[in-house]
Amino acid sequence: MRILVLGGDGYLGWPTALHLSRRGHDVGVVDNFVRRQYDFEMGVDSLVPIVHLQQRVRVWEQVSGLAVTPFVGDLTDPAFVSRIITEFDPEAVVHFAEQRSAPYSMIDRAHCVYTQVNNVVGTLNVLYAIAEHNPAIHLVKLGTMGEYGTPNIDIEEGFIEITHKGRTDVLPYPKQPGSFYHLSKVHDSHNIQFACRIWGLRATDLNQGVVYGQETDETTMHRDLATRFDYDGVFGTVLNRFCVQAVIGHPLTVYGKGGQTRGMLDIRDTVACVELALLHPAAEGEFRVFNQFTESFSVKQMADMVAECYPGAVRIEHMEDPRVEKEEHYYRAAHTKLLDLGLVPHLLEASTIRSLLAVVDRHRDRVDPVAIAPTVQWRKTASAVRASAAMPGA
Amino acid sequence: MRILVLGGDGYLGWPTALHLSRRGHDVGVVDNFVRRQYDFEMGVDSLVPIVHLQQRVRVWEQVSGLAVTPFVGDLTDPAFVSRIITEFDPEAVVHFAEQRSAPYSMIDRAHCVYTQVNNVVGTLNVLYAIAEHNPAIHLVKLGTMGEYGTPNIDIEEGFIEITHKGRTDVLPYPKQPGSFYHLSKVHDSHNIQFACRIWGLRATDLNQGVVYGQETDETTMHRDLATRFDYDGVFGTVLNRFCVQAVIGHPLTVYGKGGQTRGMLDIRDTVACVELALLHPAAEGEFRVFNQFTESFSVKQMADMVAECYPGAVRIEHMEDPRVEKEEHYYRAAHTKLLDLGLVPHLLEASTIRSLLAVVDRHRDRVDPVAIAPTVQWRKTASAVRASAAMPGA
Numbered sequence: 001m002r003i004l005v006l007g008g009d010g011y012l013g014w015p016t017a018l019h020l021s022r023r024g025h026d027v028g029v030v031d032n033f034v035r036r037q038y039d040f041e042m043g044v045d046s047l048v049p050i051v052h053l054q055q056r057v058r059v060w061e062q063v064s065g066l067a068v069t070p071f072v073g074d075l076t077d078p079a080f081v082s083r084i085i086t087e088f089d090p091e092a093v094v095h096f097a098e099q100r101s102a103p104y105s106m107i108d109r110a111h112c113v114y115t116q117v118n119n120v121v122g123t124l125n126v127l128y129a130i131a132e133h134n135p136a137i138h139l140v141k142l143g144t145m146g147e148y149g150t151p152n153i154d155i156e157e158g159f160i161e162i163t164h165k166g167r168t169d170v171l172p173y174p175k176q177p178g179s180f181y182h183l184s185k186v187h188d189s190h191n192i193q194f195a196c197r198i199w200g201l202r203a204t205d206l207n208q209g210v211v212y213g214q215e216t217d218e219t220t221m222h223r224d225l226a227t228r229f230d231y232d233g234v235f236g237t238v239l240n241r242f243c244v245q246a247v248i249g250h251p252l253t254v255y256g257k258g259g260q261t262r263g264m265l266d267i268r269d270t271v272a273c274v275e276l277a278l279l280h281p282a283a284e285g286e287f288r289v290f291n292q293f294t295e296s297f298s299v300k301q302m303a304d305m306v307a308e309c310y311p312g313a314v315r316i317e318h319m320e321d322p323r324v325e326k327e328e329h330y331y332r333a334a335h336t337k338l339l340d341l342g343l344v345p346h347l348l349e350a351s352t353i354r355s356l357l358a359v360v361d362r363h364r365d366r367v368d369p370v371a372i373a374p375t376v377q378w379r380k381t382a383s384a385v386r387a388s389a390a391m392p393g394a
Numbered sequence: 395m396r397i398l399v400l401g402g403d404g405y406l407g408w409p410t411a412l413h414l415s416r417r418g419h420d421v422g423v424v425d426n427f428v429r430r431q432y433d434f435e436m437g438v439d440s441l442v443p444i445v446h447l448q449q450r451v452r453v454w455e456q457v458s459g460l461a462v463t464p465f466v467g468d469l470t471d472p473a474f475v476s477r478i479i480t481e482f483d484p485e486a487v488v489h490f491a492e493q494r495s496a497p498y499s500m501i502d503r504a505h506c507v508y509t510q511v512n513n514v515v516g517t518l519n520v521l522y523a524i525a526e527h528n529p530a531i532h533l534v535k536l537g538t539m540g541e542y543g544t545p546n547i548d549i550e551e552g553f554i555e556i557t558h559k560g561r562t563d564v565l566p567y568p569k570q571p572g573s574f575y576h577l578s579k580v581h582d583s584h585n586i587q588f589a590c591r592i593w594g595l596r597a598t599d600l601n602q603g604v605v606y607g608q609e610t611d612e613t614t615m616h617r618d619l620a621t622r623f624d625y626d627g628v629f630g631t632v633l634n635r636f637c638v639q640a641v642i643g644h645p646l647t648v649y650g651k652g653g654q655t656r657g658m659l660d661i662r663d664t665v666a667c668v669e670l671a672l673l674h675p676a677a678e679g680e681f682r683v684f685n686q687f688t689e690s691f692s693v694k695q696m697a698d699m700v701a702e703c704y705p706g707a708v709r710i711e712h713m714e715d716p717r718v719e720k721e722e723h724y725y726r727a728a729h730t731k732l733l734d735l736g737l738v739p740h741l742l743e744a745s746t747i748r749s750l751l752a753v754v755d756r757h758r759d760r761v762d763p764v765a766i767a768p769t770v771q772w773r774k775t776a777s778a779v780r781a782s783a784a785m786p787g788a
């Protein structure tokens with residue numbers, strides 16, 4: 001299958017591109033490197049060193065004998081999007097190319113507007129390019145479980161049957177996202193569903209949980225194929241951050257009570273899920289939603305697991321939650337559709353955490369401890385936040 | 395009350411500003427005149443001539459002895475938004491300042507992106523300016539009944555109690571908007587609700603039906619206080635368009651079967667509803683939704699009513715629906731909250747239609763018959779549409 005991976009230089013986009021390439025697909029990757037740019041802005045770095053996209057692609061060809069075609073450009077540029085869709089002529093587009101940090105979107109007005117415009121306009125341009133070039137192209141779009149928030153009823157996969165005053169309909173599941181970033185994904189979902197309805201497009205919205213891990217079967221084939229590993233207060237995700245804190249002897253910082261429960265998955269399941277969605281495309285005009293995670297854990301549970309697995313002493317510390325979120329809540333979310341397609345999950349076991357701790361240990365000299373603390377406060381908006389954001393860890 | 399009316403030069407913004415001024419409020423109006431710019435782009439005009447904002451404001455002061463303060467600028471400019479909120483220091487902001495035509499948003503990619511960026515970023519800038527200057531400011535935001543689409547269950551006012559697998563929660567009502575414009579309002583609603591949650595803002599989302607009429611108690615006080623009247627295929631709303639067609643002897647053009655049912659209201663009720671919302675503000679942190687319409691009619695019913703009221707012969711013609719929408723469907727929507735606050739509706743009676751026909755008759759020499767036909771097709775995306783949009787009525 002000819003597959004274009006948008007955001008193919010990122011944390012998950014790159015491993016997905018390699019996985020699809022090794023599975024025999026003809027892969028193009030598209031990126032504008034803003035993710036690397038955010039590192040300069042924030043003064044932080046991936047824990048694991050990563051090489052340039054052009055070098056990654058060369059090494060992949062040497063190691064695997066397989067070609068991956070890179071395209072450099074910005075999805076908010078409609079001429080660029082139209083050109084790559086026409087030139088590469090894909091059967092499917094996998095869309096990772098969005099600003100994906102909740103704290104980054106909450107830094108201040110400018111970062112909020114940037115996140116929503118970048119994500120929403122990029123996706124609109126992709127929808128138009130597909131509709132105009134070839135409406136049969138299957139769009140596999142990365143959404144997030146965070147679109148749903150934490151309702152007091154079970155979360156379903158995208159839609160819910162509602163019986164109300166004696167009548168029944170199946171409607172889009174109500175969304176209660178928790179940041180301007182999560183909101184941008186909700187906006188995307190609505191836009192994509194509408195495009196499927198009016199133009200007959202085919203789309204799969206992968207509402208993904210929080211991903212942990214850094215290694216896949218492909219990225220470990222050569223040092224230069226490594227993907228990034230973020231542990232900082234803005235782009236780092238919780239389990240990765242706890243592992244870094246354990247290794248450098250920093251207390252594991254749990255925001256609030258730690259009862260915040262989220263769907264999680266192993267990076268190896270991300271790449272598998274994307275291929276499963278591609279191999280079983282949506283029908284013409286269909287907008288479908290898969291909840292892409294394998295297990296749910298609370299933040300406190302994850303801290304406890306890391307503390308148990310780490311050979312040394314680990315302290316767990318609760319700090320004021322910088323976000324506005326329920327610290328204890330009901331959480332039960334359906335995630336059967338990808339299992340039905342054949343997903344065999346890598347569940348979170350002690351061995352997974354130990355291998356993650358080993359990755360961190362290999363690069364422990366690169367850890368910047370001041371980068372870990374959260375610098376963005378949901379409840380504040382103004383200049384105070386801008387000042388601290390300009391100096392992460394200040 | 396000190397009230398800033400954003401989009402105060404538009405079809406509804408201007409009559410609302412006058413109404414609030416006459417009711418004793420201290421009113422500022424903000425506009426960037428893009429609505430007048432769209433006329434140049436489309437080659438159409440308001441049926442009723444309108445004078446410049448500066449002149450309107452002068453005439454209002456002569457006629458009423460009341461001052462209205464104009465501010466000229468663009469809400470997508472954050473420095474401007476911050477300046478007007480700080481300078482005028484309002485207790486409430488009424489926000490009409492969005493691109494409000496569904497067909498305009500569907501012309502092509504550029505108009506879609508323009509509509510969503512203009513509307514979403516403008517509103518985000520307003521939210522940030524309020525949060526930073528004075529979170530107690532009550533935001534009264536114009537949404538649309540079109541956010542809900544046409545579900546097979548009753549539409550409630552913004553939220554719905556859902557019982558699912560034995561558990562219950564009150565969640566945002568699922569949205570199924572029918573154009574990129576309607577989608578922009580859905581995005582706004584989600585963003586505003588979140589801002590109320592994290593910053594404790596107060597907001598009322600007025601999900602307004604289709605407005606008809608052109609005259610209010612204030613706009614009829616002087617010829618130069620008239621508000622615009624649109625009948626063209628892009629900005630004209632259905633009842634106004636039918637009246638123009640009747641007067642010039644054109645068949646009333648019903649899209650599809652005409653079973654499309656929508657909530658409607660008289661322009662005099664719009665200005666009354668906005669004041670009711672202002673006089674009974676949302677609580678701190680509250681995001682509330684009022685469905686702002688008074689009656690529901692199908693398109694066919696409206697055509698029949700106009701045909702009955704017009705003294706001459708009127709033919710009704712069905713044409714292919716340029717939109718993607720259900721031509722027959724269930725429709726029942728709650729609209730009790732504004733009635734509870736004291737709204738006394740002007741229902742659609744023969745006399746209303748006759749006075750609308752009289753307005754059209756006074757300006758019948760200004761009607762451009764080629765402007766009436768729909769030029770924008772929901773199902774098409776590409777260059778064919780762009781060509782016809784550049785020449786409305788072609």
